[in-house]
Amino acid sequence: MSDFETIRFDVDRGIATITLARPERMNTMNATMTLELIRALDTADADDDVRVVIVTGEGGRAFCAGADISGGAETFDYSRRDAAVRAEAERGGTYRDSGGRVALRIFNALKPVIGAINGAAVGAGATISLAMDVRLAAEPARFGFPFVRRGIVPESASSWFLPRIVGISTALEWTLSGRLVGAAEAKERGLVRSVHAPDELLPAARALAAEIVENAAPVSVALTRQMMWRMLGSDHPMDAHRLDSRLVQALGSSADAREGVGAFLEKRPARFEGRVSADMPPAFPWWTEPEFQDQKSER
Structure with missing residues (x-):
């Protein structure tokens, strides 16, 4: 589809591929990307020709390096955000974080969602992937939950998802330290299903998706x-x-x-x-x- 600014949405042989497409900013999430991801997932669910969804990032450096912090030190201060953005995020007198809205939309999906983690997945980039059904990683991929290092707390409902995927001890180690986790450790701890050479990542994700589509x-x-x-x-x-x-x-x-x-x-x-x-x-x-x-x- 051509009516997206921050992502690409392509369908081929029953597989929809959503590509985070802000490579100049390491595919960081902004308000537009949040809304477009939700809309893309709505589109996939409504289309019977779509049987599986793959989410990946453009370029070799990043899957998604988290929230776009180009706004500086006030990035996470919702009261300083654009009025239209605040109105969109506010529900019932409180603000809903953007990553959480995406993660919950993935949770509610009617089509399987496969994460093809091609590079750095940090902050929201790591946490939105937790709601995906299967994650595959490229060898250079790194996962990071650095929230305590930014003076905030984990978001995207990750306190629900992460312990269920890797266990409470690993979840606490990763979130309390905020350190980067390599693809090999992520596989060892159960966060990702498999690790691939960069040029083999999408073919492996598509092969898994095709197994579902065909059977x-x-x-x-x-x-x-x-x-x-x-x-x-x-x-x-x-x-x-x-x-x-x-x-x-x-x-x-x-x-x-x-x-x-x-x-x-x-x-x-x-x-x-x-x-x-x-x-x-x-x-x-x-x-x-x-x-x-x-x-x-x-x-």
Whole structure:
């Protein structure tokens, strides 16, 4: 698409690639990029031709070097920001940080999101990637959570995401020290799935995306992604059992379920016709239903 200023959005063979495109500023996030990332994810979710999203950065130096701090020492003082920016960020009398808005939009996505971390991912560049389903890194990539070194605290809901990905001890080590973490350590601690030579990063991300595009039912993928993320916040497996039961029953009579079993028995590739835009079961979104939230006595 050509109507973005700070990112590129391209779709090819079911894969949407969002490229952070401010290489002259190491792809740092500003207010425009925040809004454009949210809009790009909205576009991907609404397009049934998009099955997987890859997010990467332009150039070899940075995935995203965090917030654009060209405003100087007052960068994080919301009261000094442009009135239009403040109005956009304010909700219910408080300000919502930009990275958090992007991270929560990724969390709510109906398509898998793969991070292809091509270079420095620092501050918001590191934290927004935590909401992505899988992260791959180039060998030169570095991750940094330097908030305590800037006199602020971790943002982008990273206090929820990071401990769930790498464990509380590693999350505290990285955020309390604010040091840079290399790609090899990030892989060892579970932050990234794999490390690649720079020219092999995007092909590896696309190969992973293609495996989903070519083999998985879109409605099943959307539901499974939301099940996994949202059950991280549940305090009992009965919640998952109740949800599993509802959704298996809802999809069991679908054309996709018949096709999936038929293709397996006939030893041929499945041809799934279900669309995320039109064929999600009535039980979705289950987390808004009071009866699902209140049925604790069944445990």
